[in-house]
Amino acid sequence: MPLFQKILQTIGPLLLTGVLFGQSSQALAQLKITTTTGMIADLVQNIAQDKAEVQALMGVGVDPHLYKATQGDIRKLARADIIFYNGLHLEGKMQSIFDKMARTQTVVAVTESIPENNLIRYDQLHDPHVWFDVTLWQLVAQKVAKTLIEKDPKNAAVYQRNLELYQTKLAELHTWVQTEMAKVPLPKRLLITAHDAFGYFGRTYGLEVTGLQGISTAGEFGLQDIKQLKDLIVKRGIEAVFVESSVSPKFIESLVKGVQAEGRSLQIGGELYSDALGPKDSSAADYLGMVRHNVNTIRAGLLGKGNQNE
């Protein structure tokens, strides 16, 4: 058999099934997207599905407030067709990189989609932790889809359909969080955590929140604050406070010891995922699971039933 015929016999079926050309052109057509947090990467992946290769710079347990980009990160950002970051100073040490890259690349702060009067203001800054109000995350989802459609209009229908499917899941999640938090009696709805990541959560789902370190983990926490907090815990009969996966537990642990030293009972109600997703094989590995984990932990802790997640 002539060589040409032999080759055709071998690759012909591959050509027909698109193995050689179809898939490689599809792979080339995939958008390369780099995000800062895992929450944003998860959202983008849900809307882009197989139309994009999505990579988050910040992994499990990483604190975005203090995160500094490595040389490898800069390369990943430079290669990206789209860069999505949170904004509102969440990535406090990376803003100048984004400003510079925005001159030549598509760089999107996803929180730009949220009207200013929906943001919580602390002194001169806005609280960046918008993902814990699921309805605000729905606005962010729209922004992500809009950006994908602008960048890759031939797949607009796919992005639109994926957005609608994911919005349904977010709407269900929002209703579920409302139902679960309503199970905690009003006086017990005080959420004390390592830093102020739950301001939007508290506003939307009816809890008072206090973070020991303010809206950035860069802040300090004084002895005077500890005393006030101890008094509040005793007065309200609060049974649990919470540590966070991406923040050192030292302040929360010293608060618990301080209250216990006065003969009062106070427990660590469990670990919340505030600024980073959980490990790959955990129930908090994606955004929906992260919110469910936190809500289950908070409800059980405030009701004095311990962590029922595990």
Ligand SMILES: [Zn+2]
């Ligand atoms: Zn934070």
